[in-house]
Amino acid sequence: MADNGSSDSSTNATVTPPSFNPPEMKSWADVADEEAAAENQDEASSADIKLDSLVIDESKQGALGLTNPDDSTIESVTSGDTPYTSAKRFEDLNLSPELLKGLYVEMKFEQPSKIQAISLPMILTPPYKNLIAQAHNGSGKTTCFVLGMLSRVDPKVPEPQALCICPTRELAIQNMEVLLKMGKFTGITSELALPPDQANYIPIQKRPPITAQVIIGTPGTLSKWLQHKKLGLSKMKILVFDEADHMLAMSGFRDESIRIMKAITKSSSNCQVLLFSATFDDAVKAFASRIVGEIFLKEYNQMFVKKEELSLESVKQYKVRCPDEHSKIMVIKDQILELGEKVGQTIVFVKSRNTASMLHQALVELGYEVTTIQGALNIEDRDKIIKEFKEGLTQVLISTDVLARGFDQSQVNLVINFDLPVQYGHFSEPDYEVYLHRVGRAGRFGRKGAVFNLLCLDSDDMIMGKIEKYFNSQITEVGPWNSRAEFEGALRGAGLL
DNA sequence: AAAAAAC
Incomplete structure (x- = not known):
């Protein structure tokens, strides 16, 4: 994959998002259909994307200012000129004292895991580029994006600034538990966007607009909140898709996810998007890269693991x-x-x-x-x-x-x-x-x-x-x-x- | 011969 001899792979790791003008006056379904069609086209002539040729191996990471000798299986590609240095300690990340306390005291972390060391600088360094990140199961992806959300939120602004979309109720609740723990000393507010149980049911019309700063939920409820204008997006700074390959797969939540992405770009011009999963098959990988480039019109960084190296040795x-x-x-x-x-x-x-x-x-x-x-x-x-x-x-x-x-x-x-x-x-x-x-x-x-x-x-x-x-x-x-x-x-x- | 997610 990395050693295919493609002439520009070693010296130029820049990913240029393909240009794209989103069709404005069409229904969501039309847009999704067109995207599906466009993707098929990509597969027929993938010359304009060439993701594989852009993936560099570890020995070349040093040239990009990214070093992590321990890490033999995560390949990262950075775009543009922003230099990133792997974070050996959480102190290297300019986090607030409150957040550091949460990491050490509540989470009982000592130092960043591999994926955290590589991805956190990419997430937290201005200009806050988008990121598509793959890492092994159980390697600490949740910490990456929860930390990303908590550190990008301004605690003084009482409006939604971070949104995390998950495929299941259970995962949303679990991610919220991590957020509450890690963010315990920050004062940052949060809310789950999930269908309520009987005891907590309030008709959507009677609900006040959401003021929580971090929202974690599933696509259905989030769409409902948006539809009823209960969730403002104008201050949104960071959008996370957990299990992103499933959220963007044709047989998964593709239409819902794209709808929410577009709603956010429409009202918040500079929102960072993070896609995290342990798996990205080739088709979803290409689609994800294209979508991030097209919808968010920004450079993006990526990190991937070869499928042969994805099985857990333990x-x-x-x-x-x-x-x-x-x-x-x-x-x-x-x-x-x-x-x-x-x-x-x-x-x-x-x-x-x-x-x-x-x-x-x-x-x-x-x-x-x-x-x-x-x-x-x-x-x-x-x-x-x-x-x-x-x-x-x-x-x-x-x-x-x-x-x-x-x-x-x-x-x-x-x-x-x-x-x-x-x-x-x-x-x-x-x-x-x-x-x-x-x-x-x-x-x-x-x-x-x-x-x-x-x-x-x-x-x-x-x-x-x-x-x-x-x-x-x-x-x-x-x-x-x-x-x-x-x-x-x-x-x-x-x-x- | 499916699961998930909104009414």
């Missing part, structure tokens, strides 16, 4: 061949539930809400205590189940992909793929991004962990094979499926027993 991946669907349930019962308690908490991922209910019921009938979360539950139940799991009151959580991304619980050491993640409409194709995100629920911040992929059909074997090849990751077979000793060995091999 998390051991296994596969288990099961003779039929029922034996998959027996593996959960006889191996995972029996052994899992010794190694921490477990998340069992399933493909659908129906499978979640089926598995839940089967295990409860066998006398086990498990909880289940999926999007069809009511808000009160969702919040309660997450709260119990985060407090360690429950050991095993069955989940759809609602928790695949971002969910941060350090005690989760075991992830089970009861069903492998596949692409909707292409059921023989793995969803590589979802796979990687699920794996990333274990092994937070370098902790040890294990993943068991339960295979049953021939197609499962094929999908597993593709995943191994794509990430160049070693997935060891554990078997036979009903051998306790084999599972114990696997957990020992992962460093968990």
Whole structure:
């Protein structure tokens, strides 16, 4: 990728946003369609973007004023002439004393992680360029953008100045918890933009305009607030997309995200945008770069990780061949539930809400205590189940992909793929991004962990094979499926027993 | 043979 010999890649790492005049008088749907069409065009003739040729390797970072010898897997590209120096200590970042206190006292951080060291100077140095940032699961991305939001907000201005958009309710709440903790001494105000539970319901018309300085929420509620003119955007200084690849993917939240982006650029001319995720497939990467360049008409910096280097080394991946669907349930019962308690908490991922209910019921009938979360539950139940799991009151959580991304619980050491993640409409194709995100629920911040992929059909074997090849990751077979000793060995091999 | 997210 970095060593493709492209003539200008080593000396000139400038990214020039393609010029673009946004169509003004069209509906959002029209605009989104045009963008989709334009993207297809890009794929046909990608000569004008050439992202890959612009990605430089570590040995060349020094020339850009960016050095981090420890970091062998994050490649960064800076645009323009702004020099950035990797931050070895939080003191290097010109943060307020209140914010530093939050980092050290509340968060108990000692020094920036790799992605923080590289990305924070890019985020916090004027002229506050936009940033597309990829980094490993559990490597501290949340700290980057929460710190970014807290340090860019002016505590004296009682208006919304920072906005963070997330794909799920759970992720928004989790990010808010980090913000409250880190910003404890700053006096900065914040509010969640989420559908309220019954107890807190107030009709939108009766709500006063939002004055909180940092807003974190999901696209639906944010759109609703904007529609009812309850959320002013004129003072917005920083816009963050968490799980940005999903927020900009065609099958994700693309239209909503673009609508909000455009609303912000319309009323706030100089808003910085940050896109964070552990995954950016090539199509989304190109689209994200184009969108940031076109909508925000500003230079942007980027940092990416090669997909072969994205797997977490501390998390051991296994596969288990099961003779039929029922034996998959027996593996959960006889191996995972029996052994899992010794190694921490477990998340069992399933493909659908129906499978979640089926598995839940089967295990409860066998006398086990498990909880289940999926999007069809009511808000009160969702919040309660997450709260119990985060407090360690429950050991095993069955989940759809609602928790695949971002969910941060350090005690989760075991992830089970009861069903492998596949692409909707292409059921023989793995969803590589979802796979990687699920794996990333274990092994937070370098902790040890294990993943068991339960295979049953021939197609499962094929999908597993593709995943191994794509990430160049070693997935060891554990078997036979009903051998306790084999599972114990696997957990020992992962460093968990 | 899907999940997420607004009424």
